[in-house]
Amino acid sequence: MADITTEVLVIGTGPAGSTSAALLSTYGVENIVINRYHWLANTPRAHITNQRTMEVLRDLGKEVEDEVYLNAMDQSLMGENVFCESLAGEEIGRMKSWGTHPLSKAEHLLSSPSFMNDLPQTFMEPILFKTACKRGTRARMSTEYKSHVQDADGVTTICLDRLTGREFTIRSKYLIGADGGNSLVAENEDLPFEGKMGVGGSMNIYFRADLSKYVAHRPSVLYWIMQPGADVGGIGMGLIRAIRPWNEWLIVWGYDINEPAPNVDQKMATEVARQLVGDPELEIDLISANTWTVNDAYATQLSKGRVFIMGDAAHRHPPSNGLGSNTSIQDAFNLAWKIAAVVKGEAGDSLLDSYSEERAPIAKQIVTRANQSIGEFGPIFEALGMTGGTDIEKIKANMDARCDSTPEAEAQRDALNAAIAFKKYEFDAHGVEMNQRYSSHATVTDGQIEPDFALDADLHYQPTTWPGARIPHSWLFDNQGGKHSTLDLAGGGAFTLFTGLGGKAWAAAAEKVAGDLSIKLTAHVIGPRQEYIDHTGDWARAREIGDAGCILTRPDQHVCWRYDALPDDPAAELTRVLTLILAR
Ligand code: FDA
Structure with missing residues (x-):
């Protein structure tokens, strides 16, 4: 006899789990959501919120959509997408991105009633979680999923109450593993994956500093920093990302995955920030720092019997193209109504098989796209002559060469323009976001x-x-x-x-x-x-x-x-x- 019973147990309160819970409660399906930590995301990982995701939130209710806009960085501030030596140093190029190019903007306006925006995960999760709880979800924090067993009628899950150290069981009709990139639910169900984990190393440095003087005249969420070593590991290039304009930032800088992960302390964080901002005197108020690995893996089957996986549990990839949280929320939109229909006796069980049939191809597509985008920085480095080693003087001379008036320099400038424009496959890929x-x-x-x-x-x-x-x-x-x-x-x-x-x-x-x-x-x-x-x-x-x-x-x-x-x-x-x- 289980300690607690419910219709659906959701593991994880990230974008996938919280959206599932919110939708299930909205559809009148009893559910419990658990999270091993005492609260929601503590770093602002996901941010680019695309139109299709906003449509899901609009479907949850105008008040949910409006709260996102209220907290988000407006689309008009998102898109200059600058490539530079450092924020204080020379600008090398830029491209209008995230639907801010006039042509792209027209396509956005014609495609959806909703707007792309930039909402850090630290803001998105509370909105989704609150919506779920207000509408009936029972949430249990500091509660860790350990294992589950499914039978013909339901799933029995063993959880650990991290406050008391006691284990207890939850009996549900269905189990959703929205437990992120190291999903234990996927592992315990032995769901099949293709691809590789840990193909690159990256560090996040999250800090406060007023950088308005470098950025306010060219507003963007992303500033790409081209310095020697910028193409090692990570997401293809050094990045300074605006979290809140223009005084809260996240630096993403790669490291060689074949070396041990660096210990990013205050000293190292300050050094990296000074180097990328280009200000040797810069003082930062470090909020947190951590390392993470770039993954390239996706599940080819997203469910088995009564157990489903979604979000990063099913697709594990770098943040390029900003697809992770978006796809997680969209996975939930695909599955929740199906579970509701089956629980209410409106549909047969096999409707649930269509979740994997429909979403597994999307998982493959977005993982492939995001990893491909990393490689597509290569032509920019090549055009600038930054690929031939780490000899700084030589790199500088190669970069300087583009400023000459020779035919070679013209060809170099053309190559650079083309290489930057080609990055629209990462920064303005409206079809990837909307054509599912x-x-x-x-x-x-x-x-x-x-x-x-x-x-x-x-x-x-x-x-x-x-x-x-x-x-x-x-x-x-x-x-x-x-x-x-x-x-x-x-x-x-x-x-x-x-x-x-x-x-x-x-x-x-x-x-x-x-x-x-x-x-x-x-x-x-x-x-x-x-x-x-x-x-x-x-x-x-x-x-x-x-x-x-x-x-x-x-x-x-x-x-x-x-x-x-x-x-x-x-x-x-x-x-x-x-x-x-x-x-x-
Ligand atoms: P997520 O990892 O967010 O949540 C997992 C949940 O499960 C957590 O609540 C965790 O505590 C819980 N959990 C795990 N194991 C558990 C257990 N055993 N028991 C109980 N609870 C457990 N995406 C995007 O769409 N746009 C973007 O712009 C970006 N940008 C971006 C930048 C950077 C630097 C990073 C690192 C990542 C992004 N992403 C992104 C990706 C995005 O952050 C990611 O795809 C989503 O957080 C995935 O959401 P999930 O809900 O699937 O997992």
Whole structure:
């Protein structure tokens, strides 16, 4: 007999665990979340918060989305992305990043009702955790997961109460391992991984110092420092990252993984900070320092029976492209509604298999992308002649050579410009952030072929209503002066059907099928004199089906089915499709 019972036990209160708990509580599923420490993240690791993540938080509630904006560094301050010898030294180049280039900004505005921003993990986690607890999650801090056993009906987990030193058991229907890059849940379940851990060494130096005079005129979250040794280990180049503009900072500097990890004390931290800032007199107020390793590994299977892994537990990679916490939050959005549907008896168990089918390819994609981005600093070092050893005089001469008026110098400048511009695959990869499409038995294509990408799929988001893709964003208007994204109509823990005036019969069918199947299914007829009006015609252009057709979305706002016209028996069609998706 277990000491405590619940529907879902979540291990970890990081972005993945806290989001899972918040979503489960929002969907009315009882859950407990535990964390081995007494509080949440104590260093500001993740920060780049992309539009898709903001849509998840918007789905959790406008108040959650607004609290993020209130605490975040605004997108307008994020993007100069400077490359320099040091903050005080010569600037070598820069590129507009994170959706701040005018062309990229237009794509961001057209793609989503939400905005990219910079929110350190120390701010994000409390918002997510608070949302979970307020909505019913029972949280237990200073509680360590030790092991679990699953059987046909549930999972029994042994936990250690670190305050009393006593072990106790929690019985749950499902277990979510959101326990980070050293996941014991993944290890105990023996889930398969590909790739390697510990491919590079890095140190974080977190400090306070007013550096406004070096940065306020070129606002950015990232300042890339090109000094000899900057390409050793780490994330491809030395980095000074703004945590709070412009007096709280994190330096990321690599070390050779084949050597023992350095002991980063006040003396060493100050030396590195002085060297990278380029101010030999700089005094820093050191908050903390630690070392970490660059990983290149992902799980090829994210669940076994009643146990799931997500976040860094499933994908382990460097911070390049800022995908870690974002993907963790998005993993939770994929899984939570499925667990809720099964727990409430609305879906068969095998719906849960679609979590791994849909998210394992994303895990592979983002781990590959993030590691590739490290290598893509190489051409910048090459263009500057910084790759041929550590002879400082020689490096300086090579760098100086680009300032000559010779054809060779012109070629060097061209190479440098191209190399910096190419870094958009790390710093402005909107497609990587927004193009996730699923293929599993929880989407029904009826044989419709997935549309190709017209532009580079890593750089540009391409809207489509092909089943598996997230529903495209278009603004719709009501009669009270309000505007609503199509994403606002979808989600909210429900399936949603979109149709036009010619498809009113779909809406009636949806109501009947929702009753027959006892599920939440909301229908919206979009058109003149309806609740939502497509005044601009943007939705008509985006929907890729006729006015009398329908688009069905899942609670995670991904399209799961579409039909081009009105069939003879729309209720029969909807029943067929929802029965398939929900594995009934
Ligand atoms: P996370 O590691 O955050 O949380 C794990 C949780 O499990 C913790 O609460 C821990 O205490 C708990 N836990 C572990 N073992 C346990 C046990 N046995 N029992 C109980 N509890 C246990 N990402 C991003 O999206 N954008 C970005 O800009 C960046 N930038 C960035 C910069 C730097 C320098 C780093 C190091 C990392 C990033 N990241 C990032 C990555 C991001 O920090 C990371 O991907 C997320 O924290 C992962 O969230 P999780 O919830 O999966 O794990």
